[in-house]
Amino acid sequence: MTKLKVGLLFGGRSGEHEVSISSARAIAKALNAEQNANKYEILPFYIQKDGRWLAGDAPQQVLGSGKALLESENSPNSQTQTLERWQFPSQVAEVDVWFPILHGPNGEDGTIQGLLTLMQVPFVGSGVLGSALGMDKIAMKMAFEQAGLPQVKYKALTRAQIWSNPCVFPKLCDEIEATLGYPCFVKPANLGSSVGIAKVRSRSELETALDQAASYDRRIIVEAGVVAREVECAVLGNDQPQASVIGEITFDSDFYDYETKYTEGRADLVIPASLPDDISRKIQDMALQAFAAVDAAGLSRVDFFYVEATGEILINEINTLPGFTATSMYPQLWSHSGVAFPELVDRLVQLALERHSPASAE
Known part of the structure; x- marks a missing residue:
């Protein structure tokens, strides 16, 4: 063969x-x-x-x-x-x-996916649209909002709003304080793995974080803070995707920043997460809705906030090309769902071929 x-x-x-x-x-x-x-x-x-x-x-x-x-x-x-x-x-x-x-x-932002599409050769993962929506946190949240998925309050900004007019900047901060309050999170819209993200609790921290985020990206998002458990669900498939068991991230830092994510011993993955069955099923359903909302394909990891006090589930983000080491959350979630790492990789390659086949385009 x-x-x-x-x-x-x-x-x-x-x-x-x-x-x-x-x-x-x-x-x-x-x-x-x-x-x-x-x-x-x-x-x-x-x-x-x-x-x-x-x-x-x-x-x-x-x-x-x-x-x-x-x-x-x-x-x-x-x-x-x-x-x-x-x-x-x-x-x-x-x-x-x-x-x-x-x-x-x-x-994972659609650039390499566009190149591979031009090559007319199958590739694993989402296409240009799904990758671009999954990478840009503002566009992603707009897609989630259109799909009716609940999420934290947020405000979208541009670098020009932060840098171009010093007279407008204090009013911008006033508006953020009034609508989102403290603590809140300032994020560049198009950087992955928590790069450039800051948790702020005061006006001075907010001003510094906005300036720093604008140095990374021309699009910035500010999100309201929420006291919640951070849980994740893996999705596998194309037009008929499947959702994995739910996992939970626990960590010893103030929030799940880049250092915490990639420093051994700073964060723990709990799989499966200790959740009521109805909450787990709802998270799985929402993960599949998010996958469809951005037109993802192949694989994605969808992150949520679970507000235990109220039972509320809020979608945080989708990652269309998540970390894929043997200890990463995505393959671990599937391992606990009965799909071993070698089988998972095989299925992703087969899904790429399926999506590129003439029948799938009809």
Whole structure:
């Protein structure tokens, strides 16, 4: 039987470059597992932080070591560097199906998905629309609102509102205080993994956080704080997706920031979460609604706030390309739902092929 050549695409031009490498190593191991080894051949492609695509020995080296390549280790001379940065390795033409595992901007925001769509080769995960909506927190919340999904109060802002007119800025802060109160969360709209997010409790903290968020992104969102448990549900499928058991995140920091998320021992995953059956079912139903609301495909992790005192469930966000290490929440949720890691990776590849088939376009 001819093996299917899977283009494992990782690295990328975002602050989550190293997370992408960890996810790619876990996926490569799963594709090489006994039940998959006869079906798939891995063609790894590593995108350096400067945007250059590398094939052959370089990505194998990164997968083996788990460490990013220094650009100087594999850079052409200055005369050819700009040209070669935008050239693809010849092995790209051999790929039967792509498995992009690029987290953050330029990886899960629709940009790489648009490129892969132009290549007319199947790829794992959401398309351009689902990826873009899933990445932009403002557009995402608008889609959730249209779908009737309850969420915390929020205010959408632009960099121009924060920076361009010093006279307007105090009024903007007054409005945030009046409508959202403290504590509230200030977030860049288009950065993943809690990058640039600040929890604020005072006017001075709010002003600083808004200025900092505007330095990251031209679109900013401010959300009301809520006292709640943070629970998550994994979704797998295309037009008939399935929802996993529910998991809960507990942590020892003030909120689930980047450091807490990626520092060993700072956060614990509780699977399954200790929840009433009706609450778990409602969260699963809402996860599937969110998946449909942004036109996601393949995989997503949907995060919620559960206000235990009132029984209220509020959707927080959807992540259309979640972390995929063996200890990440998404594969762990499916493991506890009866889908082991190698089987999960296999199903994602098959879902990519299904979505790209002529029948699915009819």
